[in-house]
Amino acid sequence: MTIRFTLLTAAVLAGLVQPAIAEQNLSKRATVAADATVDVSNVQGSVKVTAWDRNEVELSAMLESDKDRLEFEATDRQVRIKVQRPDGRYRDSDDALLTLKVPTGVRLIVNTVSADITVDGVRGEQRLKSVSGDVGTRGYDQPVSLHSVSGDVTLNGSGGKAQVSTENVSGTTVVNGIRGGFEGEAVSGNIKAGIAAAERLRVSSVSGDVEISTDLSPSARVEMESVSGTLALTIKPPVNAEFEIESFSGDIDSCFGTKPRDKSRYGPGSELEYTEGNGGARVMIQTLSGDINICDR
Amino acid sequence: MTDLARQPKAGEDERIALARQGDVPAFEALYREHVGRVYGLCLRMAGEPQAAEDLTQDTFVNAWRSLPGYEGRSSLATWLHRIAVNAVLAKRRSPVGRNEISLTDDSGEQMEFAAEPDMDEATPIDLERAIAALPPGARDIVVLHGIYGYSHEEAATMLGLAVGTCKAQLHRARNLMRGRMRMEATT
Amino acid sequence: MTTLRFTGRNRDQDPLLAQAAELPKDVAPAHDLWPGVRARLDEVPRQGRSFGWPMAIAAGVVAAAVSALLTWGLMREPAPATGPLAGTVAAEPDFVPVNYGSNSALGAEQLAARDELLVQFRRKLDRLSPQTREAVIANLAVIQRAADEIDAALAQDPASGLLNELLVGAYRQELQLYSKVVTTNGDTTRRT
Numbered sequence: 001m002t003i004r005f006t007l008l009t010a011a012v013l014a015g016l017v018q019p020a021i022a023e024q025n026l027s028k029r030a031t032v033a034a035d036a037t038v039d040v041s042n043v044q045g046s047v048k049v050t051a052w053d054r055n056e057v058e059l060s061a062m063l064e065s066d067k068d069r070l071e072f073e074a075t076d077r078q079v080r081i082k083v084q085r086p087d088g089r090y091r092d093s094d095d096a097l098l099t100l101k102v103p104t105g106v107r108l109i110v111n112t113v114s115a116d117i118t119v120d121g122v123r124g125e126q127r128l129k130s131v132s133g134d135v136g137t138r139g140y141d142q143p144v145s146l147h148s149v150s151g152d153v154t155l156n157g158s159g160g161k162a163q164v165s166t167e168n169v170s171g172t173t174v175v176n177g178i179r180g181g182f183e184g185e186a187v188s189g190n191i192k193a194g195i196a197a198a199e200r201l202r203v204s205s206v207s208g209d210v211e212i213s214t215d216l217s218p219s220a221r222v223e224m225e226s227v228s229g230t231l232a233l234t235i236k237p238p239v240n241a242e243f244e245i246e247s248f249s250g251d252i253d254s255c256f257g258t259k260p261r262d263k264s265r266y267g268p269g270s271e272l273e274y275t276e277g278n279g280g281a282r283v284m285i286q287t288l289s290g291d292i293n294i295c296d297r
Numbered sequence: 298m299t300d301l302a303r304q305p306k307a308g309e310d311e312r313i314a315l316a317r318q319g320d321v322p323a324f325e326a327l328y329r330e331h332v333g334r335v336y337g338l339c340l341r342m343a344g345e346p347q348a349a350e351d352l353t354q355d356t357f358v359n360a361w362r363s364l365p366g367y368e369g370r371s372s373l374a375t376w377l378h379r380i381a382v383n384a385v386l387a388k389r390r391s392p393v394g395r396n397e398i399s400l401t402d403d404s405g406e407q408m409e410f411a412a413e414p415d416m417d418e419a420t421p422i423d424l425e426r427a428i429a430a431l432p433p434g435a436r437d438i439v440v441l442h443g444i445y446g447y448s449h450e451e452a453a454t455m456l457g458l459a460v461g462t463c464k465a466q467l468h469r470a471r472n473l474m475r476g477r478m479r480m481e482a483t484t
Numbered sequence: 485m486t487t488l489r490f491t492g493r494n495r496d497q498d499p500l501l502a503q504a505a506e507l508p509k510d511v512a513p514a515h516d517l518w519p520g521v522r523a524r525l526d527e528v529p530r531q532g533r534s535f536g537w538p539m540a541i542a543a544g545v546v547a548a549a550v551s552a553l554l555t556w557g558l559m560r561e562p563a564p565a566t567g568p569l570a571g572t573v574a575a576e577p578d579f580v581p582v583n584y585g586s587n588s589a590l591g592a593e594q595l596a597a598r599d600e601l602l603v604q605f606r607r608k609l610d611r612l613s614p615q616t617r618e619a620v621i622a623n624l625a626v627i628q629r630a631a632d633e634i635d636a637a638l639a640q641d642p643a644s645g646l647l648n649e650l651l652v653g654a655y656r657q658e659l660q661l662y663s664k665v666v667t668t669n670g671d672t673t674r675r676t
Contacts, residue, residue, distance in 0.1 A: 333510030
């Protein structure tokens, strides 16, 4: 009887040979350029990435299933890591736990089905996507894009000027400590974001509630939209902005003393258009039935 | 990995599609991506920053208006440059424009050969200043062909000239610049 | 008299032009010119409102979703050997795409563009964990409720720019939901 180690391709695993036990423990290392791209795919389990100051990528992988395969391909510009699951299906207790150390300046792309993604210290561009896993990272100056369907999305900024974009369906999105630009979308998940010196802020939900706290740069553009979610915007003084706020059937409440008026004598909807301070920034908010609150405290 | 390499292009296509439908934030993203290249061209063709800023703004406003007609046959960057060149030429033709972007200093003296009394023969004039000092027809072709790499045919189309005229302008430009810059002839 | 020959390789051969080619192509203006541009865009006749989500954005939304598919190479997947006829999809008892009602500005053409995504989406939906499948279907129901609310509101105010924008926004969320599931890289192609 031939035992086929179908999982272990020598070319891929560079000579590591595992006995036929269920769990696989693998290590890989590659020397890369400081700004190489690291691309990681996993099905379930976790992906943890931390940055270090070596020009090397180091991977430790623990695969609970003996049917999963790990692929590791590296050039000095790109490292590609993929957990291959033969039938592509989710199964209990078949986690693949990937732990990586990467150079600080890499461009990081991670894609998982249910594995949680946790990143710390990577300063290059990040694109992190999961279907049901949680996604969490720190932001610096390079763009960050975070997606999940049902997992939570969390970004702790460092005050850097990273452009951040998040897409979530039902999980909760929390973003803080960033400055400059944020785009967030959710269906039923809630979004909570704190942005300093906002230049461009664009948030949209279907039913999720949105809470934004920001101070506006002089030429900022803020756009918030929801069908039935509540939109709350807190702007730190001084407030210099033109507001265009509209809701079909939701309540509009602004603490600046201005009151909304009926959009038309003949139809439904209320709107609020006014300028606070010397204008400059533009704030546009619209909902169908969601309530809208804006205030400077 | 081809999908990594293609992502930036896919992003720009999305932005163009949105901007064509009137999405201002998408247009702003395109602006940020291309303003450097547009301003660079306007600055060298117009010869001075204030006019170049106005021309750059004109270019993007015109682009917004014309975007529904952009089919993608040329790259967006080239398409924007065409609009920019049109803006520069239109400004030159207008009486106001002629004054703004001519190369005269405050007292009306031609600045073609900027006086540098202490310049000795061995000091080459900075190339950008040499280009700026060229008469407009010659300058245009050096900017489009020399700096931005458009072919003679492309540059001629953008400038509304015959290809032969462009080549002659290039020849004239090289002679004028060579004189300024004391370049050694290479074999 | 020297005969000068002009060829397309002038830039390479002529040292002056070679130098010119080295000059920076991008030059940043001293001021941010965007506010001036932005202020003038409103004067340009355009469809829809200045909010940035104009009524006709549906085509752009679809283009974005299709673009996402192209980026991830999914449009190149071979069609299944046996399967439903093109344009129809196998009935899934617990999932139907969102119905935007009779008052919406979303045309049949724009909605039809979602069909390709749906084929891919149904395949991938199968491979998700039960909890995730439920979350996805529950959120499609959220979008459906939103579409119903908007449709009812449109009955009262059919010309409302706000309502049509919100409807298109809901459609965009629906497509994005499909795209997210479809473009997961985590699971694998079948090994032979």
